[in-house]
Amino acid sequence: MDGINRNEEGYLTDFSQWNKEVATNIAKECEIDLTDKHWEVIDYLQGKHKNEEALSIRGIKKSGVINIKEFYALFPGGPLKISTKIAGIPKPKSCI
Amino acid sequence: MPKTNVKKMLFILSKATLENVYAAFIMANGARMEGIEAEIFFTFFGLEAINKSKLEHLHVATVGNPAMHMPTMLGGLPGMEALATKMMKKEMEKLDMPPVEEFLEILSDSGCKLWACKLAVEMFHLSEKDLIDDLDGILTIGDFYNRATEENTHMLFV
Numbered sequence: 168m169d170g171i172n173r174n175e176e177g178y179l180t181d182f183s184q185w186n187k188e189v190a191t192n193i194a195k196e197c198e199i200d201l202t203d204k205h206w207e208v209i210d211y212l213q214g215k216h217k218n219e220e221a222l223s224i225r226g227i228k229k230s231g232v233i234n235i236k237e238f239y240a241l242f243p244g245g246p247l248k249i250s251t252k253i254a255g256i257p258k259p260k261s262c263i
Numbered sequence: 264m265p266k267t268n269v270k271k272m273l274f275i276l277s278k279a280t281l282e283n284v285y286a287a288f289i290m291a292n293g294a295r296m297e298g299i300e301a302e303i304f305f306t307f308f309g310l311e312a313i314n315k316s317k318l319e320h321l322h323v324a325t326v327g328n329p330a331m332h333m334p335t336m337l338g339g340l341p342g343m344e345a346l347a348t349k350m351m352k353k354e355m356e357k358l359d360m361p362p363v364e365e366f367l368e369i370l371s372d373s374g375c376k377l378w379a380c381k382l383a384v385e386m387f388h389l390s391e392k393d394l395i396d397d398l399d400g401i402l403t404i405g406d407f408y409n410r411a412t413e414e415n416t417h418m419l420f421v
Contacts, residue, residue, distance in 0.1 A: 224296065224369055225361050235372035244298035262289060263360055 168192055178252050185255030193253045197244075201253075205241055208233050209254040216256040222247060223261050271300040271416040273407065278421070279311035280324040281348060285355070287421040288366045295373040303370070304407045306380035309421075310387060313379060313395045318363045323347045364395075371397035376410070378402045 171189060172180045177196070179185055190209065194201050201209075211232045215222055224247065227238050242249040247259055272294045276287045287303060294301040311317040325331050325338035325347045337343065352362075361369060371377060379394055379401045391401065411418065 221359070223359055224292065224373065225359055225365070228365075228369060228372075235369060236374075239295075239372075239374055245296055247296055248298075262293060263358070 176252075176258065178258055179255040182255050189255065190253050193255075197242075197249050197253065199242065199249070199253070202241075204233070204237070205250075205253075208238070208241065208250055212250055212254040213256060216254070221261055222251065222259040223263050225263065267297060267299065268415050269294075269299050269417060270413050271302075271411065273411060273416060273418040274301070274303045275407075275418065275420045276303055276305050276309035276312060277307045279308040279317070279321050281321045281351060282323055283421050284309075284312045284321055284363065285360070285366075288363075288370060289360075290419070290421075291370055291375050292366075292373065295370075295375055300374075301370075302376040302378065302407075302410055304378045304380060304402065304404075306383045306404075307386075310379060310383050310389065310394075312363060313367065313377065313398060314389065314393055315395060316393070318367070318395070321348075321363060323351050367395055367397055378407060380404065380407075 168189070171184050174180050177193065179189070191201055194205070199205070211230055212222065215226070220226075224235060227233065227247070228235055233241070238246045238250075242253075251258055272291065274287045274291055276284065278284075291301040291303055305313050311321060322344045323331075325333065325344045326335055328338070331338060331347065360366075367377065376399045377395070377397060378399055379389075381401050381403045384390070384394075384401055391398070
């Protein structure tokens with residue numbers, strides 16, 4: 168992970184540095200082995216970020232990609248926080 | 264950023280005004296999103312928030328609420344609560360805040376436990392069939408205290 172710019176919480180500060188290897192390494196730090204389903208969610212999150220749409224747990228519910236129960240199971244310990252970190256995008260600022 | 268020491272949040276919701284219900288729901292959901300366990304105990308009027316026939320009809324309190332910035336007598340006029348509620352719901356929709364029923368589903372799916380208070384259920388002559396399907400059960404306050412099984416559990420009365 169040398170040369171990858173990250174903030175104090177471990178989020179990438181430059182999305183252009185993101186790739187699957189970087190994602191896999193961040194996931195390892197969070198004790199997560201990425202499966203196809205994880206990649207599908209990451210793709211969804213990055214798409215939302217690209218379109219400048221705010222991320223929320225309600226949005227996950229409506230996403231059609233994953234339901235909330237699975238989301239919590241895939242990214243235990245704070246799903247939106249952890250999944251966005253792996254996806255290389257900023258931590259969501261919303262309270263909901 | 265340092266990691267929180269809070270492990271579990273237990274909420275007691277005793278009121279069914281929209282502002283109190285949302286405060287409890289947002290804090291409980293916020294806890295789950297941070298990886299903190301969360302449970303809500305619905306007691307007294309708080310039961311309305313999990314009563315199937317009541318939960319979509321909760322109101323903002325316009326009387327006895329100084330932050331409404333309207334004279335108490337005005338707040339008591341017919342239709343005033345409905346108007347204030349409508350306005351608040353509109354603002355909440357703008358922020359993508361889910362309606363009560365959907366919020367309860369989100370909480371339950373997120374692993375937040377939802378409990379009804381046994382004494383209040385009996386007092387209001389309710390039974391399990393009156394309450395939401397996602398309910399985890401009906402407990403006494405003693406049972407609820409016993410949900411605090413680990414260090415760094417906090418209990419909050421709303």
